[in-house]
Amino acid sequence: MKPMSAIDFTVAICTYNGANRLAEVLDRLRSQEKTEPISWEIIVVDNNSTDDTAKVIQEYQANWSEPYPIHYYLEPEQGLAFARRCAIREAKGTLIGFLDDDNLPDSNWVAQADHFGQSHPKAGAYGGQIHGKFEVEPPPGFERIARYFALLEGKKTYCYNEKYKNTQKKLFPPGAGIVIRQEAWLKSVPEHQSINGVSGNSLSMKCEDVEMLSYLFYDDWELWFNKDMHIYHKIPKSRFERDYIIRFFRGVGLSRYQTRMIAYKNWQKLVVIPIYMVNDLRKIIRHFIKYRTNLKTDVVAAGEMELLLTILLGFFYKNTRLSHKIN
Structure with a gap:
């Protein structure tokens, strides 16, 4: 029997200037179903925001009556890799599910994510289906680049290690909605990554998720796509502008x-x-x-x-x- 203080699952939301987006994500987490047997928590990592992100979280904490707590942490070093490392450091769960502040989880996302991790102990990381929630119609040909925008759908669960074992090309789960086994990260991902990721509004270097997952992949941790996990990625019309x-x-x-x-x-x-x-x-x-x-x-x-x-x-x-x- 596990100790009363043990945490199975942590939902980590890394955000920069997400004051206007966080409420919808937290409300989705507040209405999760079938989580009664799961001991879990929510942590929000504020990546040095300049808006009212901290205030929004304080208001939620003051009015939060759910059995799973919300914790707030400030990560002053800007870059998604720094924010995620802060989440790994502060999380009490053995499995850490990362949501961006524009990711809306399905009503059973936590239950499905926890179940998959518990039943696949060699899985270092796994993601699920990511459906686009578009403000405007995507441009023609968008399906060719949809995966770069963290969109992924599929009808079957599969292991990336088996699918790409004998191929030069390696495709890994997108970072949106990715679940990381804390043990795998601490064992295989170096303290300082080469790519720090999106910093504030700068897009100068991305693919910090690919780097992190590559370390897990080459250290023999399994990477999976789980068809039963669903999130909805909100994509504003500005993402389709040429610039x-x-x-x-x-x-x-x-x-x-x-x-x-x-x-x-x-x-x-x-x-x-x-x-x-x-x-x-x-x-x-x-x-x-x-x-x-x-x-x-x-x-x-x-x-x-x-x-x-x-x-x-x-x-x-x-x-x-x-x-x-x-x-």
């Missing part, structure tokens, strides 16, 4: 070098880097030939081109800190 899409994919592209190189030793990099560069150049040429007449009007094609170009340029940006100067 945002270009900056967004610039951040993704400049991060690709770090995530690619995790799998290789230093001597191996001398061999694989030229191969990657030739292949990336081939993709750029092929994409340009296919969309050359539409690059100024097709925001999806323009975003894809920015991604391909900055992936190639990313080989010259080995020092992640330089990336914060790029906007």
Whole structure:
């Protein structure tokens, strides 16, 4: 029998200037079903917000009567990787489910997430279905880039380790709604990641989730997609504006070098880097030939081109800190 103080599951919400978004997420968590057998908590990590985020949480805490508590923590070092590390440090649960402040969990999300983690002890991380909740209709061709916007749907549960075991390409669960086993993070993820992630309103470097999951993957932790976990990702119309899409994919592209190189030793990099560069150049040429007449009007094609170009340029940006100067 587990101690009365033991916590099974922590919901961690990392937020920056989320005062206008947090209430809807917390209300969804307040109405979770089938959680009676689960001992769980909610923690909010404020990544140095400049709005009323702290005040919103204080008001919820003052009027909170649920058996699972809400805790507030301030992480002054901006960057999603820092906020998530704060959550890992402060969480009392053995499983930590991360929600962004624009992620709305289904009514049984906590129950499904906890059940899956308890029944898959080798799972270091797992995500579920992420459905788009769009303010406006996405642009034509959006399905080609939907995964980059943390959208993922599927009819079957599967293990990424088996699906991509013998392939060069590695696709991991998006960070939205990802559940991390605390033991796996502490054992396999280094204290300082190369990519610190979105910082404030800057999109200069992304893919901190890919880096973190790569460490788990190459340290033999299982990564899973669980079809029974559902969240809804709110995407405002501003995300489809050309300027945002270009900056967004610039951040993704400049991060690709770090995530690619995790799998290789230093001597191996001398061999694989030229191969990657030739292949990336081939993709750029092929994409340009296919969309050359539409690059100024097709925001999806323009975003894809920015991604391909900055992936190639990313080989010259080995020092992640330089990336914060790029906007």
